[in-house]
Amino acid sequence: MIILTDQAFEPGEILTAFCAGRDETGAVVSFTGLARAEKGAALILELEAYPGFTDAAIAAFAEQAKARFDLQDYRIVHRTGRIAPGEAIVFVAAAAGHRRAAFEACDFLMDYLKSRAPFWKKEHGPDGERWIEPTARDRTDAERWD
């Protein structure tokens, strides 16, 4: 399941709900990404999505991950709109029979979300605003899986 939301969310609650009622799941690995203040350089992060397009692209990729790592299930929650430092931007959970697949799938999904998912990101700082593109590190992280 994939959720894009412009409301703050609580990762622990989502993880608890995701883990409930699983008697054949040996491993759930989750990741939560938080907005960094960048020592005051980033007052607000603004993320724009294209509803219907962004979620469809993420869903298509997540289904690939599900097949590749033989996942039982996954949950992706991504913020949009204006996000303050310390708030959760992204939550990913992967459920599998065994831990290795769950760890790798979570890592794989995050590399995609950070570098290739259709979002447009703007940082509002004390000196104004700027559009941000993926870093070289984000790209090489994603290329590990190609």
Add this chain to the structure above:
Amino acid sequence: MARVLLFGRLADQAGWRERVVEASSLVALRDFLAADDAELGEALTGPGVQVAVDKIIVRGETVLAAAAEVAFLPPMSGG
């Protein structure tokens, strides 16, 4: 009539995010927008800008059905 959507820096540059334009092809749509705002016209064909029609990426030119939704997508940042 096509519903045109701009995202990211393209929307900032144009000063609008959405408008309705009378156009029956992508070429006609770009020409109309460029006649109105030459800098935007140039940006829409700039490096890395992709076009989605009814939420599907299209490469090259295409005719537009009535009530098509055309989105211009600058390079994506990831989340």
